[in-house]
Amino acid sequence: MKVTIYDVAREANVSIATVSKVINNTGRIGEKTKRKVEEVMKRLDYQPNMMASALMGKQTKTIGLLIPDLANPFFSELARSIEDRAHEFGYNLVICSTDYLPEKENKYLNLLKRKNVDGFILASGFENLEKVEEMVREHVPVAIVARDFPMFSINTVALDDFMGGYLAASHLMKLGHQKIAVIARDVWSNRERLRGFKQALEEKNIKFMENFEYIDGPSHVEPGKKMALKYLTCDDGGPTAIFACNDLLAIGAIQAVKELGKNVPDDVSIMGFDNTLIATIVEPPLTTIAQPIQNMGKEVLDLIISMINGEKKEVMRLTLLPSLVERNSTSPL
Amino acid sequence: MKVTIYDVAREANVSIATVSKVINNTGRIGEKTKRKVEEVMKRLDYQPNMMASALMGKQTKTIGLLIPDLANPFFSELARSIEDRAHEFGYNLVICSTDYLPEKENKYLNLLKRKNVDGFILASGFENLEKVEEMVREHVPVAIVARDFPMFSINTVALDDFMGGYLAASHLMKLGHQKIAVIARDVWSNRERLRGFKQALEEKNIKFMENFEYIDGPSHVEPGKKMALKYLTCDDGGPTAIFACNDLLAIGAIQAVKELGKNVPDDVSIMGFDNTLIATIVEPPLTTIAQPIQNMGKEVLDLIISMINGEKKEVMRLTLLPSLVERNSTSPL
DNA sequence: AGAAATTGATAAAGCGCTTAACTAAAAATG
């Protein structure tokens, strides 16, 4: 049978309160009794039941992480970096893939609430504003990562997506490109990237493509390829460069170019976004805008921990900066 | 404040026992009271606290998943497929990356036990035999996935790794290759793959490379590249084909070949294992041995669920079969 | 009509822990 605090108390000839105190290192305990209790705990291999202490209002040492898709390299890398940091603090992560579906977001949120997770980390793609607002109102610790909610006050670790888009456009223009297509799914961060992108264009008096439209599938290889194909086979000869709003889409674009018998980067330059593992793996290696994934994971975890511990009262928005990683998928026109 | 079963009971003019019964749909309840209680629950937006019911011996609807590395595409895809199936049953997954480190395995196992997870899924790479045995002895529901423990009785969903290795060797030999190098990390499944590989060779009277050795780093691109480089620059001219025991290593091998100014597959054929997303992304697309990841995820989840529900008493070992996926990284000699 | 069986609901114990309130003994104080 499972050994409980009662077993330890009996074996050590003390009350359960005393045992509880040595477990939590609270209150007054004599050196001798303390040692004795510790000895007994070790001997019986006693493991305090977290359910019970959670019931008494203590932490569950569990954090809920909601991401769009765990199988997407960006998110699995982000999840991993959060997990690593969480591990250092003795926390576990419950990871939920929402597929950008509000029903899933809600379902998971409710489920995790019932499980008394100590806090939530919502990754980019979470679009359910009211729900988020509600949680903030209820003082549930929530932090956002890789996404910005500029409209309201919530702890956030975001990337400067605007700058990312700006960087991408600048790089491409510096290489002499003027006809640049953009491939993106319609989510907040991409709208920002697009804005930055357009801004850079405008500054150089280059006009943005006319036939732009958001993809409607997931941000994956296939939809990226399809959209790239569409742009490339346009009557006007198509773009000389493509900026895809994540690496997966960019890879789709590369495949599209190849399928048309053309070459990357000689005929068409391609840029991605995220700098995940796969950016180093494609051929040619992908020039991309890097997100500091490790750092984002660490920062957001630290943020949520300090909220859980009630240390931080003021809301903060931490904006990390993207950087250009030049590889071989782009070249001068 | 959080609404509890007491609030519902008071509001519905019944006892908490009655409310509990309608929540769990147990015992005798009159139609009218039942409806009334349900109405109140809805109105107050009552969410039963799982901690409390878990304390009473009920399930936590949480499963612990231990994998070597969430950032590895094979494992993130596997985790995702398990998660999807778990979702259908109302379960959540606590995902832990162990990095093949026994200390981490133990730490996570203990932590999750204290959190009363309903069961554990251990993915390939888990080498801590005694611990597993102990859990089986204690009747903790455990299932193994993508790994085989042929030595003892435990529920398993495995891949026929032997056959995978055999398939790889056969394919390469059919293409005329005789000097084939193998890149692998020293874990159980790779030993099996190697065994199958050698078996196939033997049947054709082709002898296995002499200078084989396991890599010592993680199964990642860099170590794969390093090892491939070593084999390729051998005095005897090096292999004409390389079989890497996972896709990441294979990509390292491809990079090595390119770095030497040679071509894949014309100069050197390369095969991988797993058939993850990245196999479709590299250039050339990777010929690889496919694991039925989706299926493995589903099966192992079903297995653990039936163990948790005490439906299945007999231990079973489900072995799924790998298949050859031919792409462009291999060619006739 | 009265006994027996059925139904619907409740009281209360308990899951394993935390914590506020309390007490007895030991140490410090004048």
Place this chain on the structure above:
DNA sequence: CATTTTTAGTTAAGCGCTTTATCAATTTCT
């Protein structure tokens, strides 16, 4: 030495739920 203070430990209530035993009210049967 008597009194106050400190220290070490205990008692008991309670977290939110499940479940068994119990009971009152109906219904069924003879």
